[in-house]
Amino acid sequence: MKKQRKILWRKGIHLAFSEKWNTGFGGFKKFYFHQQLCILKAKLGRPVTWSRHLRHFQCRKKALQIQKTWIQDEPLFVKTKSNVAVQNLSTLSSKVKGKDTKHFISSSRTFLKLQAEKLLSSAKNSDHEYSGEKSLLKAATDIPANSVLSQASGHRPRTEPQASDPPMKFNGESQSPGFLDEVMKKYGSLVPLSEKDVLGRLKDVFNEDFSNRKPFINREITNYRARHQKCNFRIFYNKHMLDMDDLATLDGQNWLNDQVINMYGELIMDAVPDKVHFFNSFFHRQLVTKGYNGVKRWTKKVDLFKKSLLLIPIHLEVHWSLITVTLSNRIISFYDSQGIHFKFCVENIRKYLLTEAREKNRPEFLQGWQTAVTKCIPQQKNDSDCGVFVLQYCKCLALEQPFQFSQEDMPRVRKRIYKELCECRLMD
Numbered sequence: 001m002k003k004q005r006k007i008l009w010r011k012g013i014h015l016a017f018s019e020k021w022n023t024g025f026g027g028f029k030k031f032y033f034h035q036q037l038c039i040l041k042a043k044l045g046r047p048v049t050w051s052r053h054l055r056h057f058q059c060r061k062k063a064l065q066i067q068k069t070w071i072q073d074e075p076l077f078v079k080t081k082s083n084v085a086v087q088n089l090s091t092l093s094s095k096v097k098g099k100d101t102k103h104f105i106s107s108s109r110t111f112l113k114l115q116a117e118k119l120l121s122s123a124k125n126s127d128h129e130y131s132g133e134k135s136l137l138k139a140a141t142d143i144p145a146n147s148v149l150s151q152a153s154g155h156r157p158r159t160e161p162q163a164s165d166p167p168m169k170f171n172g173e174s175q176s177p178g179f180l181d182e183v184m185k186k187y188g189s190l191v192p193l194s195e196k197d198v199l200g201r202l203k204d205v206f207n208e209d210f211s212n213r214k215p216f217i218n219r220e221i222t223n224y225r226a227r228h229q230k231c232n233f234r235i236f237y238n239k240h241m242l243d244m245d246d247l248a249t250l251d252g253q254n255w256l257n258d259q260v261i262n263m264y265g266e267l268i269m270d271a272v273p274d275k276v277h278f279f280n281s282f283f284h285r286q287l288v289t290k291g292y293n294g295v296k297r298w299t300k301k302v303d304l305f306k307k308s309l310l311l312i313p314i315h316l317e318v319h320w321s322l323i324t325v326t327l328s329n330r331i332i333s334f335y336d337s338q339g340i341h342f343k344f345c346v347e348n349i350r351k352y353l354l355t356e357a358r359e360k361n362r363p364e365f366l367q368g369w370q371t372a373v374t375k376c377i378p379q380q381k382n383d384s385d386c387g388v389f390v391l392q393y394c395k396c397l398a399l400e401q402p403f404q405f406s407q408e409d410m411p412r413v414r415k416r417i418y419k420e421l422c423e424c425r426l427m428d
Contacts, residue, residue, distance in 0.1 A: 180224050188233025188244055190225045191251045192418040237424045238266055250418045256320070256387030258282065261313055263421060264391050268311070268398045271426050276398045277304060279312045287348060292355045304353075305362050311394050314345050320386040322393050323349050330365070333372045337380040337389035341373050381407040388413055395426065 179201050183193050198217055202210045210217070235242040240263040249256050258281045265278035279298075286294045304310060310325035322335040323345060332353075334346055350369055357365035380389055388410055396403055405413065420427055 180221070184228055184231070187418065187422045188231050188247065189228075189251075190221055191247065192415045192422070193221065194412070194415055235263075235422060235424070237263055240266060242421060247418060247421065250414045250421075253382065253384040255318075255384055256391070258315065260417075260421065261315075261320070261387060261391065264417060265311065265313065265394065267420060267424065267426055268394055272398055275308045277302060277307045277310050278394070279310065281313045281315050283312060284314050284345065284348065287352055292352060295352070296359070299356065303360070304356060305360065305365055309397060311398070312349060313390055313394075314342070316342070316345075320390045321345070322390045324397060325349065325353065327365075329370075330368045331370050331372055333374050335374050335377060335390070335393050337378070337386050339375070339379060346371050378403050378406050380410075385410045388417070391417060399426075 179198075180190065180193075183190055187193075195214060195217065198221070199210055199214075202208070231244055233244055233247075235247075240259065242259055242263060246257060246259045248254065249260055261281045265280075269276055269278040283295060283298065286298075305327060308327060310327070312323040312325070314321040314323055319338070319340075321337075321340070321342060324333045324335065325331075326333070332346055332349055334341055336342075350371065353369065354366060357363070377393070378389065380386060385407065392405055392413055393403070395401070416427060
């Protein structure tokens with residue numbers, strides 16, 4: 001029995017030594033401080049002798065050394081201001097004073113005073129650098145002009161709120177939301193937000209140019225976006241519905257999906273309802289697989305031959321193209337942002353128009369059709385913007401605007417299309 005107790009006691013001490021790195025300082029105190037060790041040994045039936053007291057004091061000394069290392073490595077004074085540093089320091093000292101170990105307290109008082117001076121001085125020195133960066137984050141979320149950003153920008157802070165200060169939202173107060181919150185609420189994400197929008201907002205609020213802080217602004221926008229990734233944002237327009245997965249195709253170099261193409265075509269068609277008809281992106285696929293009878297009912301309530309322009313997006317698995325039909329001169333044109341000409345697509349549309357004219361009893365459209373390939377149009381320089389080019393072609397042709405865009409304009413065009421879909425209207 002005594003041998004088993006001795007083995008158990010050694011395992012307990014070994015456990016204390018092995019778990020101090022895993023359990024942190026709280027677990028370290030649990031095994032090492034005098035009171036807890038006495039309880040541990042009393043349960044094991046071991047008498048407390050002077051030699052064991054001496055070992056306990058040596059353990060406390062080692063604990064103090066480890067605590068000093070933790071305090072020196074603590075990044076608290078880098079992140080916080082003076083009052084936070086004092087608060088944490090007072091909390092630390094209160095924890096030390098709470099234990100009935102006079103030797104431990106007396107040996108650490110001098111060290112705590114030195115650490116207090118170091119924390120306060122370093123916090124004061126870091127106030128200027130930290131406030132400069134943190135203030136821009138508050139500025140990006142529409143903090144009023146008497147905030148910390150005013151100090152970093154050279155303004156003297158006002159001690160009393162002015163009537164001209166815009167209302168703000170601080171820590172859940174019932175006030176108007178910030179700029180980034182407004183964008184998230186309106187668009188579901190920060191995809192349509194550009195540097196120009198943020199810089200313009202900062203200039204309106206603070207009447208200063210922040211263009212020299214673009215890297216920091218972009219970093220804060222990225223951090224804000226990472227904290228608000230999950231969103232149940234949806235858009236409903238007529239029979240169309242877009243969720244965040246659909247809208248995410250407009251971000252970066254993603255490929256546009258059918259839902260985005262079809263809803264944007266609906267916006268174009270509603271902008272000029274008597275002139276343009278936009279076909280669903282599945283139209284050509286249905287026509288190829290099931291023939292005219294498969295799409296016969298798609299124009300049951302529409303007389304195509306009373307329109308001026310027909311827009312037919314062609315989706316060939318990994319590429320978007322556009323076929324247009326000008327009813328006035330009976331010309332079928334093919335638009336492709338990579339200069340490719342799919343003749344069979346044009347021929348399928350020509351046969352469909354002839355059959356449609358026969359079914360709708362429009363003999364004047366049974367002859368005189370011509371095909372054309374438009375070459376002098378903006379071309380893409382990557383493998384991901386073909387859908388964006390198709391939507392831009394459709395908008396310019398429907399609104400009779402010239403093709404004044406290029407590959408370099410695609411990031412801006414993506415953001416504009418995102419806004420137009422969220423607001424359910426075309427923009428200039």
